[in-house]
Amino acid sequence: MKSIITSIILSSSVLGNTLPSEQRKTNKSMQATLSPVQKYLQESSAVFYDSKRRVPFVYGTIVGSDGLILTKASELDEVEEFYIRIGAERYKEPTILNKNETWDLALVKVEAEGLIPVKLDGNSEVELGTWTVSNGASDRKTRRPRPGIISANKREIKGGSPAVLGVGFKMEDDKITITKITEDSGAEKSGLEKGDIIIGFDGKEVGDDKEFIELLKAKAAGEIVKLKIQRDEEVLELDVELMARHKLFGGPQSRNDSMSGDFSERRSSFPMVLQHETMLSARSVGGPLFTLDGRFLGMNIAAANRVEAFAIPVENLKSSLSEMKIASGL
C-alpha cells in the first residue's frame, strides 16, 4: 500500500508571516534552553572520526569509566580507520572488542580512565510525548543537544535477519526449498541453485524455515556458513558467504525513503526499540538518549526515516553489553 503525500514543494511558494529561524524547534536558542542537559551528552558521548577524512561519522555511548564504548557496528564497516573524541580529548587506536549482530552493536575500547559512563541500571519506561535529548552536532570540544519527543509505542522492528545468504525460500512438502537466488549474492557465488533443499546448517540438521531463520539471525555479514543441501539425489556441502541485508538489497526503496535524506542503512530487525521524533541522520546515531532530567533512556541506533528515530532501550543495552563483555573476556 502506498502512502499518500503531495510532492515536495518549494517553501518560497508559501508567502506570509514567518517566525525568525532562531526561534524554531532545533535552532540555537533552544540549544541554550537545553544547556542543563548538555552536560550529560558532553560527559557520556564519544565522537567517532574517520581518520582519513577527519570528519565525525558516528557517535558512541560510554559504558565503562575505563574506556568502554558502545556504537553502531554497521557504521564502523564504512571506514578503514577511526579515532575517537570524548569531551575535548582525542583517543587514538581504539580497539573493536566485539560485535553483536542482533542489535547492530560494537563494543570499542580506548585507553582511558575516569570517564563518566551512562547509568545502565535505569529503565526506559517513558510516556508518549516526553522530551528527549540526543546529539545533534559536534565540534572538537562540544556536543550539541538536539531536542525530540518519544513519538510512538516501544516495539520490535521486524525485517528478517540482518545478514543474508541471498536466497528466497519456502516450505514445500515439509522441506526448506530454495525458490530464488539473488544476483551477486553469496548464494549465487557458492553455486546454490533454485530447487535445492536445505538440510543442514554449520553441521546441524535443519528441518523447518523458522529454525533456519533463527540460525541465520545469529550470524554476521562476512561470515561463511556451511550449508548442506539436497539436489535431486545428491547431497552437497556449500560454503556461502553472508552479506549485509542493506548492502545486497539496499538503496532507497520507497518514495518515503527518497524524501528522508540521509537515513541509516541498517534500520530494521531490532528486537526492541524506543521511537522518537528527532532530526537525526546516519551520522548522528550511536550516542545516548536522555530525558530533560538527564535520565539515560537508551542508545540511538537508527535514523529510520524523515520522522522516526530508533533507540535501543537501556534494559536491552545493559544485557547485550554483559554478553559482549563476556564474549570479549572481560
Next chain:
Amino acid sequence: MKLRKAIYIFLGVLSMQALADRLYFNDLATPKSLDDLRAIQEAMQSNLSRAREATVCLQIGEGSGSGVIVSPDGLVLTAAHVTGGVGEEVTVVMEDGTEYQGVSLGLNAKTDAAMLKITDSGPFPFVKYDKDDATKLGDWVFSLGHSGGYDKARGINVRIGRLVREAETTIQSDCMLIGGDSGGPLFDMTGKVIGIHSRVGASKEESMHVPLREFQAHWEELEKSDFVGEGPFAKKPVPGSGFLGMMVEEDSEKKGLRVTELWEKGPAEKAGIKVGDLILEVEGESATQELLKSSLGQLGSGQKILIKWTGGKETKEKEVKLEDRP
C-alpha cells in the same frame, strides 16, 4: 425564561475566559527553561489520548492517508489529495485496528481541504476544532498521523513543533511529516485541531497544513459533497470523459440492452457483466441507448454509474466506477 437567559450569559463568560487562558509558553520567543519545556510537554500529554482516539488511518484503493474525526456521528476532516474525489469508498481505521466504512464528501482542489463521513453508526470519539482562528505565529503545536500507513504495533506517530509561517491558505510548522501523514491533524496545545497535513518542503522540518479557517470558509459546500475550486490537489471529473468499456444493442424484445462486446479488464467486465447479459436499468430507470449515452455524457472518469443487469438466472445491481479512456 429567566433561567435560560442566565445560562446564556454564563456560557458567554466561559468562552471569554477560554480566550483569556492563552497558554503562557506560546508567547515566549523561546522556552527559557526546562520548566517551560515541561509545561509544553504536559499540555500536549494531557490532550494526547483524546487526540489519538480521534485520529484515523484512511485506506482508499491502494493508498493510505490520515484524517481526524470532529463529530460524534463520524465527520472526518482530511486532505483533498487523500480522498482524490467525491463519493469514494474509504476504510477508516482507528488506532486499535477497528475498521469502519466511510465515503468521501466534498473537497477543495485549490487548498487541499476535504471531508468524509463514516457511514457506520457512531458515536465515535471526536475532537474539537479551532473555530475562532485563534492561533498565532510561534504557537506550539503537535501533529498526529499514520506515517507510512497503519502499523498496529507502532500506533500513531506524534510530532511536536511550532507554527513557523502563516499564509492565507497554508500554515507551516516544524513538525516532521512523511507519506501517510497526509490528511492527519495538527493540534494546538489545548487539543483543538488547527490544521490538516498537506505537503512537505525540501528540508525535514518544513511541513504545510491546511488551516481550519479554509475548511470553515467552505464547510457547508464540503459537507454536501461539492467539488470546490480548481487546483493541484484533485482532478475535477470532466463530463463525458468516463469510460465504461461496454458495447450494447437494443434487445429485440425491448426489455433492455443486450451486451455485445466488453473491453478486456474494463470497468464493466470488472463489475462482473458478461457478453450476452441484459442491462435492465441505468441510474434507476429502464435502460435505453439514449439513457445510457446521456448518463455517460454527464459523468467523468472516477465517477460511478448505477447499472442493473441480468445474466438469466440472477439479477444484479452495482455502482460501476468509470475509468479514463484507454
